Amino acid sequence: xxxxxxxxxxxxxxxxVVFGLDxxxxxxxxxxxxxxxxxxxxxxxxxxxxxxxxxxxxxxxxLAEETGVHDLYLEQLYTFGAVDRDPRGRIVSVAYYGLVDxxxxxxxxxxxxxxxAWFALDDLPRLAFDHDGILEAALERLRGKVRYRPIxxxxxxxxxxxTQLQRVYERILERPLDKRNFRRKVLxxxxxxxxxxxxxxxxHRAARLYRFDRxxxxxxxxxxxxxxx
Amino acid sequence: xxxxxxxxxxxxxxxxVVFGLDxxxxxxxxxxxxxxxxxxxxxxxxxxxxxxxxxxxxxxxxLAEETGVHDLYLEQLYTFGAVDRDPRGRIVSVAYYGLVDxxxxxxxxxxxxxxxAWFALDDLPRLAFDHDGILEAALERLRGKVRYRPIxxxxxxxxxxxTQLQRVYERILERPLDKRNFRRKVLxxxxxxxxxxxxxxxxHRAARLYRFDRxxxxxxxxxxxxxxx
DNA sequence: TCAAAAGTGTTAAAAATACACCCATGG
DNA sequence: CCATGGGTGTATTTTTAACACTTTTGA
Numbered sequence: 001x002x003x004x005x006x007x008x009x010x011x012x013x014x015x016x017v018v019f020g021l022d023x024x025x026x027x028x029x030x031x032x033x034x035x036x037x038x039x040x041x042x043x044x045x046x047x048x049x050x051x052x053x054x055x056x057x058x059x060x061x062x063l064a065e066e067t068g069v070h071d072l073y074l075e076q077l078y079t080f081g082a083v084d085r086d087p088r089g090r091i092v093s094v095a096y097y098g099l100v101d102x103x104x105x106x107x108x109x110x111x112x113x114x115x116x117a118w119f120a121l122d123d124l125p126r127l128a129f130d131h132d133g134i135l136e137a138a139l140e141r142l143r144g145k146v147r148y149r150p151i152x153x154x155x156x157x158x159x160x161x162x163t164q165l166q167r168v169y170e171r172i173l174e175r176p177l178d179k180r181n182f183r184r185k186v187l188x189x190x191x192x193x194x195x196x197x198x199x200x201x202x203x204h205r206a207a208r209l210y211r212f213d214r215x216x217x218x219x220x221x222x223x224x225x226x227x228x229x
Numbered sequence: 230x231x232x233x234x235x236x237x238x239x240x241x242x243x244x245x246v247v248f249g250l251d252x253x254x255x256x257x258x259x260x261x262x263x264x265x266x267x268x269x270x271x272x273x274x275x276x277x278x279x280x281x282x283x284x285x286x287x288x289x290x291x292l293a294e295e296t297g298v299h300d301l302y303l304e305q306l307y308t309f310g311a312v313d314r315d316p317r318g319r320i321v322s323v324a325y326y327g328l329v330d331x332x333x334x335x336x337x338x339x340x341x342x343x344x345x346a347w348f349a350l351d352d353l354p355r356l357a358f359d360h361d362g363i364l365e366a367a368l369e370r371l372r373g374k375v376r377y378r379p380i381x382x383x384x385x386x387x388x389x390x391x392t393q394l395q396r397v398y399e400r401i402l403e404r405p406l407d408k409r410n411f412r413r414k415v416l417x418x419x420x421x422x423x424x425x426x427x428x429x430x431x432x433h434r435a436a437r438l439y440r441f442d443r444x445x446x447x448x449x450x451x452x453x454x455x456x457x458x
Numbered sequence: 459t460c461a462a463a464a465g466t467g468t469t470a471a472a473a474a475t476a477c478a479c480c481c482a483t484g485g
Numbered sequence: 486c487c488a489t490g491g492g493t494g495t496a497t498t499t500t501t502a503a504c505a506c507t508t509t510t511g512a
Contacts, residue, residue, distance in 0.1 A: 008280055009240040012321060051237055051319045055310035079308045079323050081284035090280045092241060092323075094308050163463075180466070181502065204462040205509040392490075409493070410475065433489040434482040 010081070010090040014059040015046030015131070017077065017095065017138035018069060020102025021155040025120040026171045027102065028135060030127070031066045031113035037087045038128035040114070044135070046093065047112060059096040067116040068108030072100040073154040077138050085130045097138040099154035146172050147229050150191055153212040161199060161207035162186065169229060182229075189227050191217050239310070239319040243288040244275030244360070246306065246324065246367035247298060249331025250384040254349040255400045256331065257364060259356070260295045260342035266316050267357035269343070273364070275322065276341060288325040296345040297337030301329040302383040306367055314359045326367040328383035375401050376458050379420055382441040390428060390436035391415065398458055411458075418456050420445050 018029040030042045047062040049055060056074060064070040074096050081092040102118060109116040119125065127135070146152055152168045153160070166182050186192060193213045198206035247258040259271045276291040278284060285303060293299040303325050310321040331347055338345040348354065356364070375381055381397045382389070395411050415421060422442045427435035 009238065010278055010280060011238040012241060049239055049310070049321075051239060052312060054312055055308065055321065076307060078305060079284065081278070081323070083281060083283055092278075092284065094310070094321075161464090178502070178504085179464090180504085183465085185501095202463080203511050205464050205511090207464055390491090407476070408491090409477085412492085414474090431490080432484050434484090434491050436491055 013093045015044040018098040027118040032115035034114035041128040042125045043128035066113035074098040159209040242322045244273040247327040256347040261344035263343035270357040271354045272357035295342035303327040388438040
């Protein structure tokens with residue numbers, strides 16, 4: 001007994017804006033479209049939502065299919081629904097943004113994607129659809145969120161140095177941070193577990209490694225915790 | 230040349246969580262459903278998105294149709310897409326939340342709504358669908374956002390006293406605020422225009438009236454401004 | 459022994475908090 | 486003249502920001 005309206009519902013897609021950190025640059029994961037419209041143009045990975053999968057699952061599935069990237073931090077961003085945003089007709093897209101240690105994933109384009117690659121934010125190609133707007137919104141959200149939620153870690157390997165972490169924040173916030181103040185603040189959260197390990201293969205004094213303590217975070221989160229970098 | 234997937238897309242609705250302030254209580258606007266499923270049960274106002282309207286327009290239209298409330302502050306909240314959230318089948322809902330001076334609007338139920346009414350948050354009826362989860366998310370967002378974006382005003386008439394504004398914040402944040410500190414802080418933002426008017430019809434010294442200065446806010450917003458109550 | 463990054467404390471400035479009384483008005 | 490809320494300033498504490506040198510390691 002479906003209402004009449006349903007037969008004339010907009011179609012529904014998901015898109016994912018995935019950020020990674022490559023040495024010194026914040027990068028975003030794009031695919032080259034293998035089909036019309038915008039065939040050959042770079043775009044965000046994404047696609048249609050199946051009837052039997054929820055939205056985040058759809059985003060993860062499309063991402064894995066089109067780029068090979070899987071098991072990442074992913075969060076809903078915003079739903080884009082301008083009437084004319086897709087030349088194929090009325091298509092609403094639920095956008096997600098994600099963070100990943102890009103060295104952890106070998107890219108592998110498939111299905112609708114002719115290619116997949118990381119692009120530095122200041123060297124982007126023209127994008128299909130309204131994807132530049134989606135990317136802009138994701139970046140803004142990332143910049144806001146990173147200041148009060150501990151998500152910077154997601155761009156790093158499981159074990160990392162404080163200097164690496166500081167670089168993450170500096171790249172995202174686009175301003176230099178004071179080393180001593182940064183370390184004091186980030187350690188004061190109690191969310192970093194100091195390991196008995198140090199970097200290897202560096203041509204200078206090896207830095208201590210830390211790990212994000214998800215347990216401790218869960219505990220703090222429960223009590224409406226809120227920090228600030 | 231629509232892709233096959235589109236014919237099997239989830240249906241799309243919008244729902245609105247509208248808050249108002251009634252003397253001392255934060256209230257939410259609900260409608261009583263006039264049709265199955267959940268006929269007779271209270272629910273958030275909302276409905277299906279037409280092909281030729283964007284999402285926010287759909288939310289505003291449904292809200293106006295079902296409750297008579299229009300011209301309000303409205304912002305996208307989150308998109309809810311669990312596979313089994315609607316017994317009619319696969320229906321994804323883009324939720325909005327809004328703030329309104331509830332004394333400004335006479336409720337008027339129509340179309341799908343058998344009734345419309347304001348409910349205090351601590352005296353809610355059972356809600357249809359997953360609407361209690363949506364309401365919870367809206368409340369959490371409101372509590373977070375009100376601290377760093379000047380949206381508290383939206384619950385008040387255009388001209389208001391500082392004590393009224395303080396009460397708004399106290400109700401939303403659920404904690405008492407210090408009168409002197411509050412006034413200093415809120416005036417320091419430069420977002421309040423002091424009027425040459427005072428309250429009338431009060432049985433005590435009349436308080437000065439203020440107005441939110443949208444111009445000043447626009448200016449500050451441009452430079453990535455950010456305040457904190 | 460040099461180069462390169464790791465690691466570490468203190469001081470000054472700014473922001474947040476706590477706190478209590480007199481004032482104006484209407485009934 | 487009294488009840489009610491309006492309006493105002495200061496001192497203390499906490500938080501943030503600025504700042505430079507010594508240590509460790511590998512090449």
